[in-house]
Amino acid sequence: MTSYFIRRLLLVIPTFLGITLLVFVITRFVPGGPVDKIISEARMMSQSEGVSAPGGESFETGSPLSEEQIEELKEFYGFDKPVFVSYFEWLKKVLVLDLGISTRYYDPVWEIIRDKMPVSIYYGTISTILVYLVCIPLGILKAIKHKTTIDNTSSVLVLIGYALPGFVVAIVLFVWPAANWNWFPLGGFVSEEFDDLAFIDQVGDVVYHSVLPMIAYMIGSFATMTFLMKNTLMDNLSADYVRTAIAKGLSFRSAVFKHAFRNSIIPLATHFGNNISMFLAGSFLIEKVFNIDGLGLLGFESLVERDYPIVLGVLVITTVLGLLGNILSDFCVALVDPRVRFE
Amino acid sequence: MLISIFAELLINNRALVVYDGEKVYFPTYGEMIPGRQFGLDYDYETNYRELQLAYQKSDGPEFVILPPVPYDAYEIDLKDGRFPPYPPSFADRHYLGTDVIGRDIIARLVYGFRICMAFSLLLLVMNFTIGITLGCIMGYFGGKFDLLFQRIIEIWSAVPFLYIIMIISSVIIPNLLMLVLISVLFGWMGLTWYVRTTTYKERAREYVLAAKTLGASNSRIIFHHILPNSISLIITFVPFSVAGGISALTALDYLGFGLPAPTPSWGDLLQQGTSNLQAIWIISSIVASLVVVMVSITFIGEAIREGFDPKMHSTFE
Numbered sequence: 001m002t003s004y005f006i007r008r009l010l011l012v013i014p015t016f017l018g019i020t021l022l023v024f025v026i027t028r029f030v031p032g033g034p035v036d037k038i039i040s041e042a043r044m045m046s047q048s049e050g051v052s053a054p055g056g057e058s059f060e061t062g063s064p065l066s067e068e069q070i071e072e073l074k075e076f077y078g079f080d081k082p083v084f085v086s087y088f089e090w091l092k093k094v095l096v097l098d099l100g101i102s103t104r105y106y107d108p109v110w111e112i113i114r115d116k117m118p119v120s121i122y123y124g125t126i127s128t129i130l131v132y133l134v135c136i137p138l139g140i141l142k143a144i145k146h147k148t149t150i151d152n153t154s155s156v157l158v159l160i161g162y163a164l165p166g167f168v169v170a171i172v173l174f175v176w177p178a179a180n181w182n183w184f185p186l187g188g189f190v191s192e193e194f195d196d197l198a199f200i201d202q203v204g205d206v207v208y209h210s211v212l213p214m215i216a217y218m219i220g221s222f223a224t225m226t227f228l229m230k231n232t233l234m235d236n237l238s239a240d241y242v243r244t245a246i247a248k249g250l251s252f253r254s255a256v257f258k259h260a261f262r263n264s265i266i267p268l269a270t271h272f273g274n275n276i277s278m279f280l281a282g283s284f285l286i287e288k289v290f291n292i293d294g295l296g297l298l299g300f301e302s303l304v305e306r307d308y309p310i311v312l313g314v315l316v317i318t319t320v321l322g323l324l325g326n327i328l329s330d331f332c333v334a335l336v337d338p339r340v341r342f343e
Numbered sequence: 344m345l346i347s348i349f350a351e352l353l354i355n356n357r358a359l360v361v362y363d364g365e366k367v368y369f370p371t372y373g374e375m376i377p378g379r380q381f382g383l384d385y386d387y388e389t390n391y392r393e394l395q396l397a398y399q400k401s402d403g404p405e406f407v408i409l410p411p412v413p414y415d416a417y418e419i420d421l422k423d424g425r426f427p428p429y430p431p432s433f434a435d436r437h438y439l440g441t442d443v444i445g446r447d448i449i450a451r452l453v454y455g456f457r458i459c460m461a462f463s464l465l466l467l468v469m470n471f472t473i474g475i476t477l478g479c480i481m482g483y484f485g486g487k488f489d490l491l492f493q494r495i496i497e498i499w500s501a502v503p504f505l506y507i508i509m510i511i512s513s514v515i516i517p518n519l520l521m522l523v524l525i526s527v528l529f530g531w532m533g534l535t536w537y538v539r540t541t542t543y544k545e546r547a548r549e550y551v552l553a554a555k556t557l558g559a560s561n562s563r564i565i566f567h568h569i570l571p572n573s574i575s576l577i578i579t580f581v582p583f584s585v586a587g588g589i590s591a592l593t594a595l596d597y598l599g600f601g602l603p604a605p606t607p608s609w610g611d612l613l614q615q616g617t618s619n620l621q622a623i624w625i626i627s628s629i630v631a632s633l634v635v636v637m638v639s640i641t642f643i644g645e646a647i648r649e650g651f652d653p654k655m656h657s658t659f660e
Contacts (some may be wrong), residue, residue, distance in 0.1 A: 018498035028508055056463055160634075163641035165590035167597070171617055171626070179620045285594060289617070300598075303509055 001334065004325065012323045017091075019319050020312065024087050027308045038073055055120045066311035094316060104302065109313040111157070112298065118296040122212065127217045128275050132227055134218075139229025140261065146234060154226075162223030167285035170216035174289050177212060184212050215292045217283065221275060225268065232267050236260040273329030414572050440624040445616050451607040456636070458519065458602070459609060463588025465523045466530065470584065474529040475577065478538025479565055483546055489539070500532040509600045516603050526591060535578060541573040575651045582644030585635055593633070609633065 093100060099109035138158075142151045152178075161169070178184045185208065224298060237260050245255045286298030292296075295314060302310035440447040481489045508525050511517075517525070545551065546569065552566050589609075595601035596610020609629060616626030 019502050022498075023507070026507065050483055115449050144541075158639055159645060160638050161636040163586065164634060165594065167594060167638070168590075168613070168630065168637075171613060172630055174617065175620065175623075175630070177627050180623070285597075288598075 005331065008327050012320075012327070015323060018317055020091070021087060022317065023315055024090065025083055027311065028083050028086075030241050032308070036166065037217075039070065078274065096212060099313040099316065101309055102302070102310050104305050104307040104310070109309045112310060113313055115315060116293060116295050116298050119292060121294075123214065123217060123292075123294065127214055128272075131215070131218050131221050132268070132284065135222060135225035136229055136265070139226045140233060140256070142226065142230040143233040143237065144189065144256065145228075146275065158223045158226050161219040164219070166220050166283055167218055170213065170286045170289040171214055173212040185209050192323075213286055213292055216286045216289075225271065228267050228271070233260055234262040236263050266333060267338045269332035270329050272332045273325035273327065345461050347463055439628045440622070442612065443524050443619055443622070446607075447623065448612070451612060452609070452628060452632055455607040455609045455612065456632070458606065459592055460585075462519060462523060463488050463585045465520075466526050466588045467581065467584050469523065469527045470531050470534055471577070471581075473527065474534030475570075477531070478535040479570070481535070482539040482542025483561070483565055483569065485543075492535075496532045496536060499529070502529070508595065509598070517601070519602065522592070522595070522601065526588070534577070534584075537580070538573065538577065541576055542569055545569045545572055579644070579648040579651050582640050582647060583620050586640045586644070589636065589640075 013020050090100065097110060099113070100108050101107065102112060105112065138154065142154060145151050159232075164172075173184075233256075237256070241254055246252065246261050250258075284300040286292075287294045287297040288300060293316065299311060299314035299318075302308075302314070347366070372571070387399060441447055481492050507529060508522075509523055510570065515521070541589065551564055551568060554568050559568075592608070593610040593613065596608040597613045598610070599614070602608055602609055609632070611623060612629040613633075616629055619625060
């Protein structure tokens with residue numbers, strides 16, 4: 001078992017290398033990188049300054065910067081070396097947690113990401129807990145009351161939530177409860193006067209701001225988790241061992257909770273790791289709608305601005321989290337199910 | 344869906360039938376008819392709405408039958424003295440209003456839906472072709488090929504799809520086919536993986552062994568024995584992947600990385616709706632149509648899944 005997990009952990013390395021190399025190469029060959037950006041900015045500046053721009057001959061080539069200046073820029077951003085060489089240099093730095101310097105803010109990427117982490121962790125943990133808190137009881141209820149009104153109506157409601165993409169739900173919540181009826185704030189993570197509030201009010205403020213985004217985050221996973229819980233519990237309820245338990249005189253309640261329920265949470269455990277990593281990485285669409293300053297939005301904005309060190313940095317974090325999440329899932333399964341033996 | 348195929352008949356700025364006293368025209372399909380043909384003083388395409396007004400004033404035998412929504416998805420209909428977006432109005436025949444630059448919302452919704460469906464269906468066909476072929480080969484033959492592709496899928500599926508598609512489409516301006524190809528590039532893994540597992544399971548069953556003993560070739564076993572047995576499980580994926588395609592395209596368009604600007608698209612309408620909250624009719628109509636479409640697709644999918652599901656849940660009394 002231990003050797004299995006060690007092997008899994010080792011397999012993370014080639015996968016990680018493959019992903020980062022792929023994205024690294026793509027960012028390298030896509031035009032519009034930081035060097036191109038500075039060139040176009042310089043062109044705009046020289047145009048607004050009029051004819052007095054330096055270097056009359058460079059105007060003929062269409063570039064406001066001389067060849068040497070461009071070379072210097074390329075060297076500054078590390079674009080002067082072959083792709084693989086610079087990839088390995090980047091990789092070497094990543095190993096010591098140095099993700100480079102943002103080409104937009106000129107701050108270390110690691111610090112920028114670290115600043116955004118608390119928001120993502122907050123949403124991640126709370127929504128994971130809430131999903132399990134809602135889905136497990138709901139699944140049990142639906143399994144016991146199979147084919148009754150409660151079961152059917154909740155199925156319809158949960159399925160509607162499942163059908164809509166998360167960001168559409170976010171937009172709906174943003175437009176009506178927040179913008180039109182003013183029940184909730186229009187996005188953001190805390191109020192402007194957050195620092196002046198007492199601790200209790202601060203907590204209240206955060207909760208008040210996060211109700212809607214939280215719903216949008218969770219609504220998609222509700223359906224999967226609830227139906228998983230319901231179906232496995234029903235399989236177990238119809239299994240022979242539950243019938244035996246009832247036959248020997250156990251009450252229905254303890255047969256469900258002591259026997260069937262325990263076996264039914266195993267598949268839920270397989271999703272645990274995935275849920276954690278998914279919520280931590282966030283959904284940049286939802287973050288964009290509610291203007292939450294999390295990891296997802298950071299990644300999206302830096303992609304638009306071609307701030308590749310940040311893009312790669314966010315990618316590193318999310319990839320590692322995702323891969324570890326998979327292993328964590330297996331680990332959870334092994335934890336709750338003593339029958340599972342990974343070879 | 345069927346309605347959207349014949350959308351030209353319902354929502355168009357060309358008339359359905361024109362009768363100018365001598366001849367009957369059907370301008371919806373076919374060449375454009377210049378205005379001079381109907382005795383108007385211009386050579387560009389006839390404005391049938393004005394033609395109808397003109398015919399109504401002169402009480403001859405001429406008539407124009409317009410579609411119920413007489414606007415095209417690209418047509419900008421500006422009113423004097425007011426600025427778009429215009430609220431819904433029956434008098435203007437913009438039943439759901441117009442968007443921020445004065446295009447009819449119903450027209451854009453329906454034509455946008457058509458593009459969306461075309462995208463998802465193309466995506467579906469391609470994904471399923473690749474998925475079934477590769478999955479069958481991987482599951483049936485196994486061995487090194489299987490192992491190699493397992494690793495490739497593992498790496499490939501961990502690459503964030505939206506990131507790549509955004510990087511690519513910010514460089515080249517994508518058309519529909521291009522977008523489909525990019526999405527296929529990052530969307531074939533799920534189904535391949537699934538088909539592989541089912542094929543793998545089926546292969547171990549006795550009937551395959553029996554067929555083999557009888558001397559059936561590999562291709563016969565795959566096409567006549569394994570595929571018919573696993574196809575019902577694969578079919579259940581169809582509605583969900585259509586829904587996935589729609590939401591992917593909508594998300595891309597919403598962010599502005601999808602189809603280029605004048606194309607009618609749902610994501611574009613969503614984007615306009617959220618940035619123009621005072622024009623509540625934009626966001627209401629797009630959200631309502633999204634809800635209806637996605638929910639009905641999902642419910643169809645659930646019904647199919649339930650129909651094919653061999654497991655009967657016995658309830659405990």
